[in-house]
Amino acid sequence: MADSVLYEVNDGLATITINRPDAMNALDIATKVALRDTLERAGSDTSVRAVLLTATGRAFCVGQDLKEHIGLLAADRKSGSGATMSTVREHYNPIVRALATMPKPVVAGVNGVAAGAGLGFALAADYRVVADTATFTTAFAGVALTADSGVSWTLPRLVGPGRATDLLLFPRSFSAAEAAEWGVANKVVPAADLAAEAAAVARTLADGPTLAYAALKESLAHGSAHSLLETLAKEEELQARAGASEDHATAVEAFVAKRRPVYRGR
Numbered sequence: 343m344a345d346s347v348l349y350e351v352n353d354g355l356a357t358i359t360i361n362r363p364d365a366m367n368a369l370d371i372a373t374k375v376a377l378r379d380t381l382e383r384a385g386s387d388t389s390v391r392a393v394l395l396t397a398t399g400r401a402f403c404v405g406q407d408l409k410e411h412i413g414l415l416a417a418d419r420k421s422g423s424g425a426t427m428s429t430v431r432e433h434y435n436p437i438v439r440a441l442a443t444m445p446k447p448v449v450a451g452v453n454g455v456a457a458g459a460g461l462g463f464a465l466a467a468d469y470r471v472v473a474d475t476a477t478f479t480t481a482f483a484g485v486a487l488t489a490d491s492g493v494s495w496t497l498p499r500l501v502g503p504g505r506a507t508d509l510l511l512f513p514r515s516f517s518a519a520e521a522a523e524w525g526v527a528n529k530v531v532p533a534a535d536l537a538a539e540a541a542a543v544a545r546t547l548a549d550g551p552t553l554a555y556a557a558l559k560e561s562l563a564h565g566s567a568h569s570l571l572e573t574l575a576k577e578e579e580l581q582a583r584a585g586a587s588e589d590h591a592t593a594v595e596a597f598v599a600k601r602r603p604v605y606r607g608r
Contacts, residue, residue: 347376349383354391354607355548356384357541363399368407369459374433381437385444391607392548392555393444394540395467396451405458405481430490434459438492441466442563445556447547451540453533455515457481462491465500465526468559469547471540472527477515484513499566500525551589552607557581 348359358380360367369377384390397403406429414426441448441463450467457479464470464478480497482489489497489510498506501524509516521527531539547555557580565573584590589605596603 346370346373347380349380351384351387351390353548354389355394355541355544356387356390356392357394357396357544358384360395360397360403363397363401365407366401366455367397367399367403367460368409369403369405369433370407370410371429371433373407374429374437378433378436378440381440381444385440385446390446391550391552392446392544393448394451394544395441395448395463396537396540397453399454401454401460402450402452402456402476403460403463404455404479405460408485434462434491438462438466442492443559445559446552447544447550447555447559449540449544449547451536451544452476452478452527453536455479457515459491462489462493462496465496466492469528469543470521470526471529471531471536471543472518472521473533473536474518474530475533476518476521478521478526479515480509480513482513483510549605551584551587551593551605553587553589554584557584 346360346362348357348361350357358377360373360377362368362370362373367373381393384393418426447469448467450464450470452464452470452472453476454473455477456464458481461478461480480489480493482493488494493510497509501509505524516524518527518530522530529539529543561573561577561580564576568576588608589603592605593603
């Protein structure tokens with residue numbers, strides 16, 4: 343695994359850290375491959391019950407590494423291949439898909455600027471703990487590109503279609519305070535407390551009813567694109583699955599006994 347992405351699992355909590363602080367965690371090919379593969383590994387590991395995605399240094403992720411990108415574009419012009427933009431299919435889409443669909447909750451610990459694809463990765467997480475000094479930037483049109491990394495799907499659902507259109511047509515940064523007001527940030531904390539607070543949220547989820555969380559993720563994603571009647575049918579299906587889990591039986595027994603449940607994620 344590349345040093346640009348760190349991976350640690352501790353008692354059911356996987357921490358994935360983007361680690362290119364000198365480049366503000368910009369995404370070169372090696373980092374994109376490592377992040378994609380690490381997220382897919384965490385998603386398929388049944389011992390992992392929650393994921394924390396964060397970064398080192400003063401940025402969360404500023405998106406595409408443009409220093410690498412310019413060289414790749416020059417090579418494309420010589421070859422006429424257009425291969426550079428296949429990164430959306432090969433890297434960005436699988437990363438966002440892994441974040442959004444893995445059957446366990448994902449917390450983004452946003453320690454600094456999240457721009458472009460970095461914004462997309464943060465929005466694809468289930469819960470965002472944000473440093474009060476962090477900013478979010480819709481950078482795409484600023485480099486003559488359209489949105490990728492799921493931003494055209496996630497951003498309007500969080501901030502509304504009108505504001506999303508404004509932010510994408512006129513790229514700018516918005517603050518942690520604005521992110522909280524608009525529903526992008528679930529929790530804003532002092533920058534010095536970000537690591538501990540994000541880890542605490544992720545730990546709470548790792549200790550929770552994993553199968554119920556997976557069903558909630560699936561239900562919310564389904565409901566956003568289906569009718570009420572279709573959503574009721576999906577809820578019925580998912581509730582039957584959750585109701586048959588060991589965690590549900592544990593929770594009911596603990597409630598009756600007036601004690602705290604200890605979940606095992608099954």
